[in-house]
Amino acid sequence: MNEFLQQLLNGLALGAIYALIALGYTMVYGVLRFINFAHSDVFMVGAFAAYYISNGLARWLPPESIPGAVIIMLLAMAVCAVLGVVVEKLAYRPLRDRSKLNVLITAIGVSLFLEYSGQLLFGADPKTFRLLPSRNVELGGLVLNSNQLIVFGLTLVLLLALRHIVMKTRIGTAMRAVSFNHQAAALMGINIDSVISFTFALGSALAAAAGILYAMNYPAIEPLMGVMPGLKAFVAAVLGGIGNIPGAAMGGVLLGMVESFVRGSRYSTYADAIAFAILILILLFRPAGLLGKSVVEKV
Amino acid sequence: MSGSVALEVRGLAVRYGVITALQEVSFRIPQGDIVTLIGCNGAGKTTTLRAVSGLLKPSAGSIQFEGSSIAGLPPHELVRRGMAHVPEGRMVFANLSVLENLHMGAYLQRDKAKIREMLEFVYTTFPRLREREKQLAGTLSGGEQQMLAIGRALMSRPRFLMLDEPSLGIAPLLVKTIFEKIVEINRTQGITVLLVEQNANLALEVSRHGYVIETGRVILEGASPVLRQDPQVRAAYLGG
Numbered sequence: 001m002n003e004f005l006q007q008l009l010n011g012l013a014l015g016a017i018y019a020l021i022a023l024g025y026t027m028v029y030g031v032l033r034f035i036n037f038a039h040s041d042v043f044m045v046g047a048f049a050a051y052y053i054s055n056g057l058a059r060w061l062p063p064e065s066i067p068g069a070v071i072i073m074l075l076a077m078a079v080c081a082v083l084g085v086v087v088e089k090l091a092y093r094p095l096r097d098r099s100k101l102n103v104l105i106t107a108i109g110v111s112l113f114l115e116y117s118g119q120l121l122f123g124a125d126p127k128t129f130r131l132l133p134s135r136n137v138e139l140g141g142l143v144l145n146s147n148q149l150i151v152f153g154l155t156l157v158l159l160l161a162l163r164h165i166v167m168k169t170r171i172g173t174a175m176r177a178v179s180f181n182h183q184a185a186a187l188m189g190i191n192i193d194s195v196i197s198f199t200f201a202l203g204s205a206l207a208a209a210a211g212i213l214y215a216m217n218y219p220a221i222e223p224l225m226g227v228m229p230g231l232k233a234f235v236a237a238v239l240g241g242i243g244n245i246p247g248a249a250m251g252g253v254l255l256g257m258v259e260s261f262v263r264g265s266r267y268s269t270y271a272d273a274i275a276f277a278i279l280i281l282i283l284l285f286r287p288a289g290l291l292g293k294s295v296v297e298k299v
Numbered sequence: 300m301s302g303s304v305a306l307e308v309r310g311l312a313v314r315y316g317v318i319t320a321l322q323e324v325s326f327r328i329p330q331g332d333i334v335t336l337i338g339c340n341g342a343g344k345t346t347t348l349r350a351v352s353g354l355l356k357p358s359a360g361s362i363q364f365e366g367s368s369i370a371g372l373p374p375h376e377l378v379r380r381g382m383a384h385v386p387e388g389r390m391v392f393a394n395l396s397v398l399e400n401l402h403m404g405a406y407l408q409r410d411k412a413k414i415r416e417m418l419e420f421v422y423t424t425f426p427r428l429r430e431r432e433k434q435l436a437g438t439l440s441g442g443e444q445q446m447l448a449i450g451r452a453l454m455s456r457p458r459f460l461m462l463d464e465p466s467l468g469i470a471p472l473l474v475k476t477i478f479e480k481i482v483e484i485n486r487t488q489g490i491t492v493l494l495v496e497q498n499a500n501l502a503l504e505v506s507r508h509g510y511v512i513e514t515g516r517v518i519l520e521g522a523s524p525v526l527r528q529d530p531q532v533r534a535a536y537l538g539g
Binding site: 170173174176177179180181183184185186187188189190191192 | 352353354373374375378379383384386390391392393394395399402403404406407451452455
């Protein structure tokens with residue numbers, strides 16, 4: 001029983017991080033109908049931004065202190081929000097009216113560009129990430145890491161904030177309008193470009209938060225660290241129903257759980273294979289994802 | 300404002316790649332009037348509206364809105380200048396509630412009191428929308444969606460309203476209501492209306508002036524009562 005609860009907690013923490021990344025994939029898909037493959041590298045930049053900011057500000061802002069950690073995190077999120085907006089503006093916007101395939105290939109190009117620029121700028125060897133001291137808390141036989149608690153708390157706060165923005169604010173409603181139909185939204189007086197920029201900023205800030213949370217739990221950061229979590233978060237977004245925001249969160253948590261349980265079993269070496277096999281099975285029965293509606297793609 | 304021109308289009312041409320959709324379309328709409336463009340499916344009526352509201356870039360010609368050139372401006376800028384376009388097929392945001400749709404119509408309006416005032420006007424004009432306020436727009440009937448599309452356009456307090464086929468796919472009884480509302484909006488709010496319709500009979504009944512478009516050009520124009528008597532129009536569009 002304890003073993004089960006322990007894996008549940010681990011899976012929830014991992015899944016929360018996948019969920020935060022998956023939201024960016026699904027929101028961008030919502031407004032632009034393409035997969036931003038560079039999103040996983042924004043996640044990586046988030047971790048590095050926090051690393052360099054915490055080193056640079058260590059004298060004034062101890063990264064072990066809570067205010068220090070909060071400010072570092074907010075700054076890193078801001079850096080990634082700007083990065084996301086710039087990438088969209090320079091790489092994707094000029095291709096807006098072209099075939100989706102062009103943008104997709106460009107996104108892969110941007111992804112490689114960020115990864116190898118990272119190797120050039122940050123170096124290919126892993127760096128040790130340190131933010132807030134990590135402590136283990138024993139709770140009725142369960143071992144809870146303080147970092148996991150931060151993952152739960154912060155993810156919950158970010159999800160609620162996102163929900164508020166998307167469902168209750170003017171810009172959030174505009175995002176939903178744009179994701180339904182660009183032209184109809186433009187006829188309302190909505191500046192489509194600004195809404196798309198805002199979507200990239202929001203998704204990228206969440207990816208930065210995910211990158212930092214990930215690095216707090218797996219503290220060796222390197223420029224290719226985004227590849228696997230990014231891939232899994234992308235799968236999580238598809239699993240939840242691409243374009244569907246609650247779906248992405250749900251898909252992320254589900255994927256994290258499956259992965260964690262398989263890792264805790266004696267088939268742990270096959271963890272990724274089994275996790276993906278389960279996903280393929282789910283998608284066979286629900287091709288549009290758990291919360292997605294199947295829409296016939298117009299050609 | 301009588302005598303001034305709301306919209307003047309001269310020599311408008313639009314191309315989709317190598318295909319010419321419009322060539323040399325010219326018309327003028329006096330302030331406060333209802334003017335209609337009639338023509339068959341594919342004649343270029345929708346293309347004309349889309350070029351005027353900025354959804355399409357014209358390849359030639361000039362578009363003057365209230366005296367200033369607007370060709371090539373983005374749609375959101377034209378909304379700011381007082382133009383509203385109810386697109387073909389209504390395009391209500393099916394994933395948003397009726398109220399959210401109406402709020403999107405007032406996207407550029409920051410004054411909450413003015414939004415409430417407009418909302419009240421729209422609900423008085425189309426009481427059905429008030430009843431369905433919380434419902435997702437995708438669950439409305441075709442006629443209700445058309446009311447929503449028009450109400451949403453009114454939320455921006457336009458001075459100039461373009462309607463693309465408001466009768467399309469709607470129960471005949473509702474078509475009558477919707478056309479009565481269009482006339483009412485024009486009379487009471489002083490909003491200039493450009494109406495595109497395949498239902499030429501109805502369109503010529505409510506409008507003052509009409510233009511007939513065929514294969515991307517204006518082939519005939521005149522006062523609506525005159526057009527209704529025109530043998531050519533009767534044969535082609537009014538069923539003989």
